[in-house]
Amino acid sequence: MTAISLRVNGSARSLELEPEVSLLDALREHLGLTGTKKGCDQGACGACTVLADGERINSCLALAVQYDGREITTVEGLDHPLQEAFVRTDGFQCGYCTPGQLCSAVGMLAEHKEGMPSAVTEDVEESAELTDEEIRERMSGNLCRCGAYNGIVAAIKEVAE
Structure with a gap:
């Protein structure tokens, strides 16, 4: 298990995850933020797009541990x-x-x-x-x-x- 800290939709969140857990699965399964969708799970559809420090990424292709210490914005955190x-x-x-x-x-x-x-x-x-x-x-x-x-x-x- 690996300990990571994310800032998700403006709130500090700490997680203990296996290193191979995708950012998408961390958001949905570990933080209960189900707005981000799992479509193809291979980066081809964009249903899992979130913002990492304001930059759009496919969260199904990103390992959660890669984003330790970063700001993640999901649809639940949008006010646009x-x-x-x-x-x-x-x-x-x-x-x-x-x-x-x-x-x-x-x-x-x-x-x-x-x-x-x-x-x-x-x-x-x-x-x-x-x-x-x-x-x-x-x-x-x-x-x-x-x-x-x-x-x-x-x-x-x-x-x-």
Whole structure:
């Protein structure tokens, strides 16, 4: 067993875990934060996306021990205008992917604000606007089986403006 300390949604949390426990399982099974979802458990769907020190990560691919001493934000700890925008724009249907979509969108907006390029970015400094194409590229790691992509893009654009 390994002792770790995390700051989760603003609260200090101490855990004793086997070293191979994923951050996702630590959050869900050891801390009872079930908002973060286990989809594919191999980093392909984005349902498990959380923020680690403000940066979006797939928690199913991260070992909890790697994040000892770090700030983790899950959907339970979010207080962001995107949440209301998702409701207004129908950015979810069944809701399973929504926690990961929200955490990813918060991280993505921060990345864009900092000038981080994406695969479709030609010149970040000249184009601060988030186009539909840019948003879709930046959110491409988060899948929605219901197909609520148009609402998700609309919510992100609304908040970005």
